Amino acid sequence: MTTSTIQPTIRQLPPLLVNQIAAGEVIERPASVLKELVENSIDAGATKITVELEQGGIELVRITDNGHGIAPDQITLALSPHATSKITESDDLDRISTMGFRGEALASIASVARVTIKSRTADYDEGRVINAEGDSINAPKPTGCPVGTMIEVRNLFFNTPARRKFLRTPTTEQTRCLEWLRDLAMANPSIGVRCLGDEKVKLDLPPNQSPRERALAIVGKELESQLVEVNVDQFDNARGVLMWGLVGLPSIARATSKAQHVFLNGRTIRDRTVTHAIREAYRGLIEPGRHPTAVLMIEMAPSAVDVNVHPAKLEVRFRDQSMVHRAVYHGIRDALTQADVTPSVMSILPNAGGATAIMPQAQPVEKQVDQIVEYLSTTPTTNTTDLRTKLTEVLRTPDLPTFSPTPPEEQRLLPPITNSVNVLQIHSSYLAIQDEQGLLIIDQHALHERMMFNTLLSRVTGAGSLEQQGLLTPIVIEVAPAIIDRFDDLQELFDRIGVSAAPMGPRSVGVSSIPTFLISRNVDPGAFLDDLFETVEREGFIPSKEEALHEILDMMSCKAAIKAGDKLSETELADIIALRNTTDRAASCPHGRPTTVRLTIEELERLFDRR
Ligand code: ADP
Numbered sequence: 359m360t361t362s363t364i365q366p367t368i369r370q371l372p373p374l375l376v377n378q379i380a381a382g383e384v385i386e387r388p389a390s391v392l393k394e395l396v397e398n399s400i401d402a403g404a405t406k407i408t409v410e411l412e413q414g415g416i417e418l419v420r421i422t423d424n425g426h427g428i429a430p431d432q433i434t435l436a437l438s439p440h441a442t443s444k445i446t447e448s449d450d451l452d453r454i455s456t457m458g459f460r461g462e463a464l465a466s467i468a469s470v471a472r473v474t475i476k477s478r479t480a481d482y483d484e485g486r487v488i489n490a491e492g493d494s495i496n497a498p499k500p501t502g503c504p505v506g507t508m509i510e511v512r513n514l515f516f517n518t519p520a521r522r523k524f525l526r527t528p529t530t531e532q533t534r535c536l537e538w539l540r541d542l543a544m545a546n547p548s549i550g551v552r553c554l555g556d557e558k559v560k561l562d563l564p565p566n567q568s569p570r571e572r573a574l575a576i577v578g579k580e581l582e583s584q585l586v587e588v589n590v591d592q593f594d595n596a597r598g599v600l601m602w603g604l605v606g607l608p609s610i611a612r613a614t615s616k617a618q619h620v621f622l623n624g625r626t627i628r629d630r631t632v633t634h635a636i637r638e639a640y641r642g643l644i645e646p647g648r649h650p651t652a653v654l655m656i657e658m659a660p661s662a663v664d665v666n667v668h669p670a671k672l673e674v675r676f677r678d679q680s681m682v683h684r685a686v687y688h689g690i691r692d693a694l695t696q697a698d699v700t701p702s703v704m705s706i707l708p709n710a711g712g713a714t715a716i717m718p719q720a721q722p723v724e725k726q727v728d729q730i731v732e733y734l735s736t737t738p739t740t741n742t743t744d745l746r747t748k749l750t751e752v753l754r755t756p757d758l759p760t761f762s763p764t765p766p767e768e769q770r771l772l773p774p775i776t777n778s779v780n781v782l783q784i785h786s787s788y789l790a791i792q793d794e795q796g797l798l799i800i801d802q803h804a805l806h807e808r809m810m811f812n813t814l815l816s817r818v819t820g821a822g823s824l825e826q827q828g829l830l831t832p833i834v835i836e837v838a839p840a841i842i843d844r845f846d847d848l849q850e851l852f853d854r855i856g857v858s859a860a861p862m863g864p865r866s867v868g869v870s871s872i873p874t875f876l877i878s879r880n881v882d883p884g885a886f887l888d889d890l891f892e893t894v895e896r897e898g899f900i901p902s903k904e905e906a907l908h909e910i911l912d913m914m915s916c917k918a919a920i921k922a923g924d925k926l927s928e929t930e931l932a933d934i935i936a937l938r939n940t941t942d943r944a945a946s947c948p949h950g951r952p953t954t955v956r957l958t959i960e961e962l963e964r965l966f967d968r969r
């Protein structure tokens with residue numbers, strides 16, 4: 359018997375095929391063509407970019423820019439694979455400041471579409487036009503044109519019908535093109551961007567906008583009052599993070615994550631660490647299934663991040679993931695805290711005791727007085743001059759009793775609330791009740807989260823584990839390969855928290871049961887499991903460590919706890935107060951944020967000028 363008929367032969371692939379394979383990675387649809395071309399225009403220093411689409415870009419994507427153009431002797435080179443003007447040596451990969459660098463976009467696009475490039479640089483009186491399709495590239499011809507570049511891409515995938523079949527309707531493709539264009543425009547507010555779809559104006563943004571103006575023009579000016587600004591400056595000597603952004607109040611959270619735009623050094627990214635930090639910052643403020651609106655522009659030294667890990671450069675690798683997580687989390691959390699839209703006397707008074715996690719940082723007295731006066735003077739009868747004098751006095755009094763969160767840490771059980779009959783639920787989120795010393799205000803979500811956490815923790819302490827319940831149909835979760843590699847180690851942790859799981863492939867885990875209490879609290883199992891594996895991956899847990907367990911139990915408690923916005927019945931209100939009296943460390947949630955603040959009688963008296 360001879361094997362010669364099946365002996366494979368190794369061949370060098372023809373260039374067209376090589377380019378088409380490369381195109382398979384970056385050019386998926388008209389939107390990817392648009393992205394690559396607009397990025398090239400940005401790299402060329404354009405201040406004005408016009409995009410024209412026909413049939414959602416399937417028939418035509420035409421980009422015209424006023425950038426530096428391409429010199430006559432270079433235009434053919436621009437179309438060849440691995441030809442770029444942006445990097446020359448391997449070290450350049452550590453300091454990439456342009457959008458492109460792989461030198462394969464134009465070659466890839468030309469291998470699957472009909473491409474025309476017309477371009478002129480300021481050094482020449484005339485430009486060049488060149489046509490390419492498949493593997494034929496025509497010789498460039500002289501042509502009259504303004505300085506800049508026009509690139510036309512027609513009949514995408516005309517020679518790869520199998521891929522053309524995967525395109526959706528022109529309307530859908532146009533929507534995707536516009537999504538990309540909006541992101542690119544948001545990251546480059548100084549560039550004027552105009553887009554026509556089948557000759558109708560779809561986007562028209564003037565040049566030289568500020569980041570804020572541009573972001574508002576794109577997310578919707580009408581949302582301005584519902585957005586708060588995020589500012590983080592932790593950039594120091596090429597390390598750390600600089601961040602600016604606009605994030606939405608919980609009230610404008612959406613069902614999808616489409617309203618989240620994250621940029622790193624001007625590039626749109628999708629990154630689990632950042633997404634997770636955003637979600638964490640809104641923990642307890644919005645339902646776990648909803649997504650906050652957010653525009654975040656993160657700036658870091660190019661050497662602190664690797665952008666060369668994904669063909670379309672959508673995913674990146676941070677050298678210090680947890681630093682990025684902290685910056686995003688605290689940046690948003692602080693912004694949301696300070697942004698209290700309905701100014702309350704409490705949130706603008708200084709030295710708000712240990713409640714710093716939810717209180718704005720102390721400001722100069724004058725500024726606080728201004729704010730309070732401004733707030734109070736909206737009541738027509740107030741004499742603002744008098745008020746100002748009195749407030750300044752009060753605020754300057756050094757021993758002013760502060761609104762302190764109830765008892766300090768060592769006093770682990772709170773003094774019982776004796777008169778628990780009258781609990782007032784405020785805006786379905788807070789509970790107001792009196793105790794011997796004054797008025798208590800309770801964050802219902804934070805308190806309930808603490809109670810659940812304690813219960814869960816006491817069940818798993820020692821060798822205990824949470825009761826589990828089988829799922830009708832097992833759920834398959836996509837996970838990072840690292841999870842599969844360490845699955846044997848993680849098994850014990852999963853058992854303890856009531857999750858039965860087994861690897862099903864290099865990136866998937868099948869889950870057949872989850873903790874019973876999550877089911878009885880109506881928690882969506884899919885969302886819980888996604889979060890669970892994400893938490894495990896992000897924290898790189900050593901499963902035997904208690905902190906791993908705590909982190910996960912806290913995540914579960916948060917998911918299962920009553921939310922801000924949940925209306926509670928009288929019995930539920932009475933129950934929660936009764937439980938509070940016997941809950942260890944009830945004054946703070948598992949993350950250390952206060953669950954309760956108190957306004958003492960003395961404080962009330964001072965506020966009303968009775969002292
Ligand atoms: P890359 O952007 O990774 O360098 P591309 O294939 O996208 O690779 O482009 C190849 C080269 O063509 C670029 O490096 C640049 O020199 C030139 N080029 C492409 N588009 C433009 C443009 N709009 N204006 C000026 N030069 C361009």
Ligand code: MG
Nearest residue numbers: 394398458463
């Ligand atoms: Mg490019």
